[in-house]
Every structure is written in structure tokens, then in C-alpha cells.
Amino acid sequence: MQLYSFFNSSTSYRVRIALALKGLPVDYHGVNIRVGEHRAPAYAQLNPARAVPTLVDGDFTLSQSLAIIDYLDQRHPEPRLVPLEPRLRARVLELAHGIACDMHPVNNLRILKYLQGPLALSAEQKDAWYAHWAAEGFDAVERLLAGRGGEAGSGPWCFGDQPTLADVCLVPQVGNAQRAGCDLAPYVRTRAVYAHAQQHPAFIAARPEVQPDYQP
Ligand SMILES: N[C@@H](CCC(=O)N[C@@H](CS)C(=O)NCC(=O)O)C(=O)O
CATH class of the missing domain: 1.20.1050.10 (Glutathione S-transferase Yfyf (Class Pi); Chain A, domain 2)
Structure with missing residues (x-):
């Protein structure tokens, strides 16, 4: 998997924690939102909101940190981050x-x-x-x-x-x-x-x- 993230972005931080809890490795791509790299046309192809984070899993590209974490929870349920009860x-x-x-x-x-x-x-x-x-x-x-x-x-x-x-x-x-x-x-x-x-x-x-x- 590929993760597009900015070190100081709290929404990227959420996804990094989820990945680490689940022990899932990713290739990390820094997107510097301070200088507007997230607004470049090529990045907008990946993330419709032109924001970080973005997760790419093979041919599947996903934005929105909570949707990404829910996807990870469905694909890799242990440890579960959104309880079932x-x-x-x-x-x-x-x-x-x-x-x-x-x-x-x-x-x-x-x-x-x-x-x-x-x-x-x-x-x-x-x-x-x-x-x-x-x-x-x-x-x-x-x-x-x-x-x-x-x-x-x-x-x-x-x-x-x-x-x-x-x-x-x-x-x-x-x-x-x-x-x-x-x-x-x-x-x-x-x-x-x-x-x-x-x-x-x-x-x-x-x-x-x-x-x-x-x-x-
Ligand atoms: N609801 C989105 C928010 C994403 C978001 O806005 N991320 C911030 C960084 S924490 C960003 O990219 N900001 C760029 C900007 O405001 O231009 C999510 O949870 O992924």
C-alpha cells in the first residue's frame, strides 16, 4: 500500500496510527501542504478534496481518514478499531x-x-x-x-x-x-x-x- 501523508497533518497521523496498530507496512509519500503540494493537478487525481491523507491499495485509491481506517478495519480486522458491540x-x-x-x-x-x-x-x-x-x-x-x-x-x-x-x-x-x-x-x-x-x-x-x- 501507498500512503500520501504530511508529517504534521493530524488526519494523516490518524491513518499512520491505524496502520501501525495493525502492523501494516506502507510506502510513504510526503505531500507538503504548507507549500501547496496537495493542490497540484496530479495529486488532485488521487484525492478529490485535495487534502491528505490518501491511501492507495493496488488499484483502489481512497481519501478521507475515517473511510481509510474503516477500510483497513474491514480488510485487516485485528486489532479492531471500530468495535462490533x-x-x-x-x-x-x-x-x-x-x-x-x-x-x-x-x-x-x-x-x-x-x-x-x-x-x-x-x-x-x-x-x-x-x-x-x-x-x-x-x-x-x-x-x-x-x-x-x-x-x-x-x-x-x-x-x-x-x-x-x-x-x-x-x-x-x-x-x-x-x-x-x-x-x-x-x-x-x-x-x-x-x-x-x-x-x-x-x-x-x-x-x-x-x-x-x-x-x-
Ligand atoms: N476530512 C478529511 C480532512 C483532510 C484534511 O483536510 N487534511 C488536512 C491536513 S490535516 C489538509 O490536507 N489540509 C490542507 C488544506 O487545508 O489546504 C480527512 O479526515 O481525511
């Missing part, structure tokens, strides 16, 4: 969608560029936008984690004693927020899951700083 599955998707659908899109690169370009916001206003929506999102994540237990039992991960799609989405989003200088002190459960994940080999292998296209 209906209530646990719903809980995992509830948190993953909160991050992927509510949090990530409003603080994505093209949104931040639009704020500072066409809308002419200052760097301070852009940073305030970022911090506001990150706080809204992590408040919700923290409340979701506080309510866990009924379906999953206790454990060091978002929902139980195995990493799931919820952790796969949470860890990169925390990484983004740390990079943006957000105050994460109020989010005790979120930080505990993040700290636990930092010890796991698959999460270590997926970190931005160990990717082939990493730039300090």
Missing part, C-alpha cells in the same frame, strides 16, 4: 465524530489561511479563533470521557483497555492543540489518555517527528 461502537464513533466532524474542520489549514487572507484577520484573531474552537471541542471530549464506563469498563484508553478509533482521533488532535499553544490543563481525562498513548509503540511510530518528511 453496538453500544461500544456507537460510543467510539460518537467521540471520533466529535473530533473529526466538529473540531478538526474549523481549525484546518485552509480555514486558517482564509481567515488571514480574504477575511484579513490578524494573527492574534486567528489564534483566538483556533483556541476558541479547540476549547469547545475538548470540553465536549472531556465530558464524553467522563461518562464512559457503562459500555467499555475502565481502562487507560478512551473506552476500555484497548485503543480504538476514538484514541486514534484524540491523540493527533491533542498534538495539534499543543502545537498551537492551547491550554489543555482543564482536560484531565483527555491528557491522561494522551499520556498513556505516548508509551504505545504504534502511537510512537506514527508521531510527526519520526516521519520521513519531518522538518523541524
